[in-house]
Amino acid sequence: METIFERVAGLDIHKAQVTACVRLPTASDGREQHLAEFSTTVRGLVALRDWLEAHGVTDVAMEATGVYWQPVWHVLEDAFELMLVNARHVKQVPGRKTDCSDAAWICQLMEAGLLRGSFVPPKPQRALRTLTRYRKTQIQARADEANRLHKALEDTGIKLDCVATNILGKSGRAMLDALVGGTTDPQVLAELAQGKLRPKIPALREALEGRFEPHHALVIGAILAHLDFLDEHIDRLSEAIEEQLGPFAPGVPLAATITGVAERTAQVMVAELGTDMSRFPTAGHLASWAGRCPGNDQSAGKRRSGRTRKGSKWLKIALDEAALAATRTKDSYLQAQYQRLRPRIGHGRALVAVEHSMLVAYWHMFTTGETYHDLGGDYFRKRDPERATRRLIAQLEALGHKVTLQPIAA
Numbered sequence: 001m002e003t004i005f006e007r008v009a010g011l012d013i014h015k016a017q018v019t020a021c022v023r024l025p026t027a028s029d030g031r032e033q034h035l036a037e038f039s040t041t042v043r044g045l046v047a048l049r050d051w052l053e054a055h056g057v058t059d060v061a062m063e064a065t066g067v068y069w070q071p072v073w074h075v076l077e078d079a080f081e082l083m084l085v086n087a088r089h090v091k092q093v094p095g096r097k098t099d100c101s102d103a104a105w106i107c108q109l110m111e112a113g114l115l116r117g118s119f120v121p122p123k124p125q126r127a128l129r130t131l132t133r134y135r136k137t138q139i140q141a142r143a144d145e146a147n148r149l150h151k152a153l154e155d156t157g158i159k160l161d162c163v164a165t166n167i168l169g170k171s172g173r174a175m176l177d178a179l180v181g182g183t184t185d186p187q188v189l190a191e192l193a194q195g196k197l198r199p200k201i202p203a204l205r206e207a208l209e210g211r212f213e214p215h216h217a218l219v220i221g222a223i224l225a226h227l228d229f230l231d232e233h234i235d236r237l238s239e240a241i242e243e244q245l246g247p248f249a250p251g252v253p254l255a256a257t258i259t260g261v262a263e264r265t266a267q268v269m270v271a272e273l274g275t276d277m278s279r280f281p282t283a284g285h286l287a288s289w290a291g292r293c294p295g296n297d298q299s300a301g302k303r304r305s306g307r308t309r310k311g312s313k314w315l316k317i318a319l320d321e322a323a324l325a326a327t328r329t330k331d332s333y334l335q336a337q338y339q340r341l342r343p344r345i346g347h348g349r350a351l352v353a354v355e356h357s358m359l360v361a362y363w364h365m366f367t368t369g370e371t372y373h374d375l376g377g378d379y380f381r382k383r384d385p386e387r388a389t390r391r392l393i394a395q396l397e398a399l400g401h402k403v404t405l406q407p408i409a410a
Contacts, residue, residue, distance in 0.1 A: 260326025
């Protein structure tokens with residue numbers, strides 16, 4: 001193989017050790033290879049860095065092995081040009097991978113220029129990702145705990161959730177705290193209702209009758225305490241995210257102009273995608289990287305599976321929530337797009353199409369600095385009025401009507 005990079009290293013990373021291979025030019029215009037193993041402790045990784053520097057290495061490639069590559073990257077990123085490689089890409093490159101160690105094979109592919117690096121954001125964005133991702137896990141944990149509360153109440157026979165829209169609101173929480181504290185009289189509990197729940201006091205008295213026993217008080221009390229802890233923890237994380245946004249902060253209100261994108265979703269999009277779109281040559285590259293576009297699998301003129309590729313699961317969760325919100329936003333382009341595609345390709349694929357449109361808009365917005373401009377719910381109808389007319393006529397004729405068109409005078 002032709003040598004593209006002169007002084008390269010390949011790393012095979014595991015939880016407890018790193019195998020490193022270095023390939024260097026020799027005085028006789030040949031290539032020599034050196035192998036060594038290091039531990040993944042900080043001391044071991046510093047030794048790895050010193051060993052690579054002693055050999056004059058300039059470029060280092062490593063596989064994206066779970067989360068084990070991250071501490072290695074942190075130690076080496078300031079000293080070398082690093083490339084993070086998808087393990088699937090390494091295996092698909094032709095070669096006798098079983099005849100040599102993983103590190104040596106990665107190194108050979110690297111020096112021949114056959115590897116393609118994955119996108120690794122800069123340090124501030126990685127820190128922001130850590131915070132937004134952890135906050136999402138805590139929000140999901142809170143939702144799970146709230147579901148446990150509903151299930152525990154069902155066991156008591158109390159039907160508070162059939163009367164109160166939000167049992168964790170001010171009134172519902174006061175009633176639950178009173179129940180845990182030992183008050184089980186429905187008359188007394190119903191009087192704790194406030195605001196719009198006051199007119200429902202008769203229904204509350206009936207709904208609050210049940211068998212609330214000591215073990216229920218223990219379980220529900222623990223659930224409420226856990227919910228309080230999670231609420232406080234989520235608030236602290238949100239404050240930390242606001243501080244960490246720093247140079248990315250202007251991107252949040254810009255991303256939030258997209259239909260269906262709330263502030264928290266915008267923060268996740270900025271954390272996962274960043275604000276510098278120069279690393280993605282086109283909007284299509286961004287959508288492909290995010291795994292929100294149809295797959296490409298064609299052979300002999302036949303198209304096979306169009307399944308989307310895998311992308312960031314955290315970005316997918318945020319886009320799913322935003323797309324669902326957009327499909328419920330009246331007179332919006334994204335809602336019209338979804339309604340137009342759903343009968344033909346189904347809910348799931350139509351939702352992916354909406355998410356693709358969101359990413360295309362995001363790329364253009366952060367490339368030009370312009371805010372999102374909604375094309376309106378009548379965009380497709382106005383784009384090709386003749387086609388819309390033919391479709392509506394065909395529907396009426398299918399119902400047994402004879403249609404005569406008469407244009408309205410201007």
